[in-house]
Amino acid sequence: MSDEQSKPKLELIDAAASDDPFDLAKLRVSQDFLEATPVKKLLTTVSVRKPGQQDFIRVHPSTKYRDLVAILELKEDRESYLVNLGAVPEIQSECYVATLFTAITRSGVVFLWPVRVPAADGRTNDWHLSAAMAAEQAMKNWVRVRANMSLRAYEIFLAENQKAIPDPEWPALSFQELCRIAFRARLIDQANHPVIKRLRG
Amino acid sequence: MLDRLPFQHPVAIDFEFEFGGHKSFEEASRSGERPRPVCMVAKDLRTGQVWKLRRGEFGSMPPFPIDLLIAYYASAELGCFKALGWQAPTHVLDLFIEFRARTNGRNTPNGASLLGALTYFGLDGMDIAEKQDLRLRILSGGPWSAEEMNSFVEYCGKDTSACANQLLPAMLPQIDLPRALLRGRFMRSAAAVEWNGTPIDVVTLELLRRYWTDIQNDLIAAIDKDYDVFEGRSFRIDRWERWLAAHNIPWPRLDSGRLDLSDDTFRQMARAYPAVAPMRELRSALSEMRLADLAVGRDARNRTLLSAFRARSGRCAPSNTRYIFGPSVWLRNLIQPPPGHGVAYIDWEQQEHGIAAVLSGDPAMLAAYVSGDPYLEFAKQAGAVPPNATKYSHRSERELFKQCSLAVAYGMEAEGLARRIGQPPVVGRDLMRAHHEINRVYWRWSDAAVDHAVLTGSISTVFGWPLHVGESFNPRSLRNYPCQANGSELLRLAACFAAEQGIEVTALIHDAAMVCAPLDRLDADVERMRACMAKASRVVLDGFELRTEAHVVRYPDRYQDPRGTLMWDRVMRLIAAREAARQGAA
Numbered sequence: 001m002s003d004e005q006s007k008p009k010l011e012l013i014d015a016a017a018s019d020d021p022f023d024l025a026k027l028r029v030s031q032d033f034l035e036a037t038p039v040k041k042l043l044t045t046v047s048v049r050k051p052g053q054q055d056f057i058r059v060h061p062s063t064k065y066r067d068l069v070a071i072l073e074l075k076e077d078r079e080s081y082l083v084n085l086g087a088v089p090e091i092q093s094e095c096y097v098a099t100l101f102t103a104i105t106r107s108g109v110v111f112l113w114p115v116r117v118p119a120a121d122g123r124t125n126d127w128h129l130s131a132a133m134a135a136e137q138a139m140k141n142w143v144r145v146r147a148n149m150s151l152r153a154y155e156i157f158l159a160e161n162q163k164a165i166p167d168p169e170w171p172a173l174s175f176q177e178l179c180r181i182a183f184r185a186r187l188i189d190q191a192n193h194p195v196i197k198r199l200r201g
Numbered sequence: 202m203l204d205r206l207p208f209q210h211p212v213a214i215d216f217e218f219e220f221g222g223h224k225s226f227e228e229a230s231r232s233g234e235r236p237r238p239v240c241m242v243a244k245d246l247r248t249g250q251v252w253k254l255r256r257g258e259f260g261s262m263p264p265f266p267i268d269l270l271i272a273y274y275a276s277a278e279l280g281c282f283k284a285l286g287w288q289a290p291t292h293v294l295d296l297f298i299e300f301r302a303r304t305n306g307r308n309t310p311n312g313a314s315l316l317g318a319l320t321y322f323g324l325d326g327m328d329i330a331e332k333q334d335l336r337l338r339i340l341s342g343g344p345w346s347a348e349e350m351n352s353f354v355e356y357c358g359k360d361t362s363a364c365a366n367q368l369l370p371a372m373l374p375q376i377d378l379p380r381a382l383l384r385g386r387f388m389r390s391a392a393a394v395e396w397n398g399t400p401i402d403v404v405t406l407e408l409l410r411r412y413w414t415d416i417q418n419d420l421i422a423a424i425d426k427d428y429d430v431f432e433g434r435s436f437r438i439d440r441w442e443r444w445l446a447a448h449n450i451p452w453p454r455l456d457s458g459r460l461d462l463s464d465d466t467f468r469q470m471a472r473a474y475p476a477v478a479p480m481r482e483l484r485s486a487l488s489e490m491r492l493a494d495l496a497v498g499r500d501a502r503n504r505t506l507l508s509a510f511r512a513r514s515g516r517c518a519p520s521n522t523r524y525i526f527g528p529s530v531w532l533r534n535l536i537q538p539p540p541g542h543g544v545a546y547i548d549w550e551q552q553e554h555g556i557a558a559v560l561s562g563d564p565a566m567l568a569a570y571v572s573g574d575p576y577l578e579f580a581k582q583a584g585a586v587p588p589n590a591t592k593y594s595h596r597s598e599r600e601l602f603k604q605c606s607l608a609v610a611y612g613m614e615a616e617g618l619a620r621r622i623g624q625p626p627v628v629g630r631d632l633m634r635a636h637h638e639i640n641r642v643y644w645r646w647s648d649a650a651v652d653h654a655v656l657t658g659s660i661s662t663v664f665g666w667p668l669h670v671g672e673s674f675n676p677r678s679l680r681n682y683p684c685q686a687n688g689s690e691l692l693r694l695a696a697c698f699a700a701e702q703g704i705e706v707t708a709l710i711h712d713a714a715m716v717c718a719p720l721d722r723l724d725a726d727v728e729r730m731r732a733c734m735a736k737a738s739r740v741v742l743d744g745f746e747l748r749t750e751a752h753v754v755r756y757p758d759r760y761q762d763p764r765g766t767l768m769w770d771r772v773m774r775l776i777a778a779r780e781a782a783r784q785g786a787a
Contacts (some may be wrong), residue, residue: 022382022383022386022695024664026379027379027665028664028743029382029661029662029664029665031683031687032664033646033649033652033653033660033683034645034646034649036649036653037649037652037653037656037657038649039649039652039656044501049314062267106638107634107635111329144297144726160583163584164583164585165584166638166639166641
């Protein structure tokens with residue numbers, strides 16, 4: 001081949017605008033798929049429950065992620081309702097007062113854990129005390145909480161090698177937002193709420 | 202149209218060639234010979250000038266100026282350039298590759314041949330029966346009458362015309378030219394690899410071929426005595442089921458309830474339960490291995506079409522039966538450098554892991570790769586072994602985390618991983634959970650890759666090799682794609698650099714290349730090849746260099762894959778016994 005043939009005069013097209021037709025830096029396609037097509041996971045379900053017996057859990061350590069609330073539990077229906085006692089003081093006796101903790105499992109499932117506080121008369125109960133201790137522990141460590149019927153209290157199992165287990169990834173939602181999702185259709189704040197009507201018979 | 206091709210002499214070319222005279226396509230494709238040009242038709246797209254050359258008229262250089270070669274599967278044309286001693290042009294636009302790029306992941310009912318591509322675009326092509334008849338006559342190697350040669354030239358001209366006048370105008374508006382040229386650049390190196398071929402110990406191959414049926418029977422007798430599952434040459438499923446039960450080995454089943462006897466399952470189970478491995482080798486030796494198909498030329502080189510860009514990932518997909526790296530690994534022991542030469546098998550260490558770490562930017566994964574032993578480091582990160590653990594002190598734990606890493610790289614799920622490691626599903630789930638927790642950045646990126654593909658309808662590599670998402674897609678393949686397909690970019694680029702430096706690359710294998718060189722420059726060539734692979738890594742991974750490892754073999758030694766040593770030794774003993782018996786009888 002002549003020199004002229006081996007060095008073609010290229011009229012370079014935009015995408016390869018370089019003296020070198022194989023300018024690899026100019027041909028790169030970004031592999032940052034997160035930036036190219038961002039997708040957000042929507043948290044649409046938050047359950048209100050005790051930790052599963054086999055779940056290791058953590059509790060959000062921030063005071064912004066817990067609150068003292070009144071809860072009405074329909075045992076037959078296995079449903080818990082958040083009660084605004086200011087609006088419906090007449091059902092106070094049907095409710096229990098609990099600290100609602102924000103908790104998460106190892107597999108990243110967020111739930112709200114109601115832990116009963118001592119009754120107004122100051123009587124304590126080992127179930128409630130041990131649950132509160134477990135929640136306290138779970139703010140720093142991965143723990144498993146299991147009911148021991150003979151002991152009539154919860155037993156707390158601490159994962160021994162805490163350093164090996166990464167901290168949880170909490171959702172970027174406020175406690176209020178989590179509560180709104182959890183109690184979406186289960187907020188009692190009016191006297192004519194169907195649950196109150198049912199309780200009145 | 203031509204304003205989209207910034208070249209002075211874009212020339213569409215088609216060659217007709219044969220491999221030394223064969224009666225069928227199959228015979229020709231397993232001949233292992235280099236192409237021998239019969240005729241050529243070229244057309245300069247700017248001037249419209251056409252050149253028609255027959256054997257004996259080719260000369261020492263192309264009779265036309267050319268700065269862009271346009272062809273359909275260009276490594277064949279470039280192979281003919283090599284055969285003629287013609288210098289290949291710098292730029293290649295391969296319409297086959299671009300057709301694959303355009304349809305990768307989509308349904309192409311008529312295949313990806315030139316006729317298939319023409320049909321895809323609603324264009325008329327030559328009648329397939331007529332085409333096959335002419336190809337067979339060409340492959341016969343001659344001698345041909347003048348009339349026959351004229352018909353070959355006419356046929357060749359039709360293919361050139363189909364490329365230049367029909368397919369190119371249909372495809373060009375959507376061709377991403379700069380990246381298409383990069384893909385075409387690889388076809389020059391693919392042609393070089395196909396030309397070079399891998400050196401084979403043909404003496405041993407001949408013995409293997411001679412005694413293969415007897416050896417298969419001997420293998421059944423030798424291996425099956427520990428299993429008792431064969432009846433004659435038939436594998437009895439009920440007996441296999443009994444053996445599994447007796448050895449307490451849980452075996453995957455199909456939806457129908459029958460045992461899954463696919464080679465994939467055997468391979469996985471052989472990893473988890475070493476006692477299964479000899480049976481897997483035996484089944485493979487009996488069913489898959491057709492030694493007659495191994496394509497070895499008269500120069501003792503194994504060569505076959507690399508089938509570049511055939512896999513969805515863009516990797517090469519050469520025939521499993523014709524390529525020395527296709528059949529069981531023990532057969533690779535047939536690779537032997539010629540006298541005065543050496544070969545080296547050079548691969549990237551933990552390529553997929555490294556690619557995933559770099560492209561996702563996951564710090565834990567990157568730290569694991571940089572540690573030099575990503576599997577042990579992963580086990581350390583998970584707290585499964587102490588910080589001072591070594592691969593010798595915690596071999597089994599490392600193996601579990603290695604299998605987990607590989608399972609992630611291949612898009613496997615927890616249950617599949619559990620089967621692979623022969624553990625209950627809960628162990629697979631725990632390992633996967635550890636991977637998710639430690640490599641969160643990677644998983645976010647990997648999820649985003651799948652979302653991106655599904656939302657935009659396609660996903661591509663660093664250099665734009667696309668996968669289109671059709672109506673039905675496999676999320677596992679999509680998740681797997683960035684690592685596998687960018688891995689193929691790495692190898693293609695390294696092959697380009699190597700070919701352009703004159704390194705004799707004899708084979709490309711998934712994440713590795715084999716090179717051959719005279720002994721006095723073997724070490725230097727190995728280092729040059731590793732430098733090419735390092736450079737390719739820096740280019741694809743934005744500056745990051747994946748490590749490579751070289752396994753060098755000098756004549757008269759043969760290449761050995763440790764995974765196949767037992768089987769190779771067993772077969773060699775059987776051959777020796779057969780030979781001794783033959784000589785005794787003589």
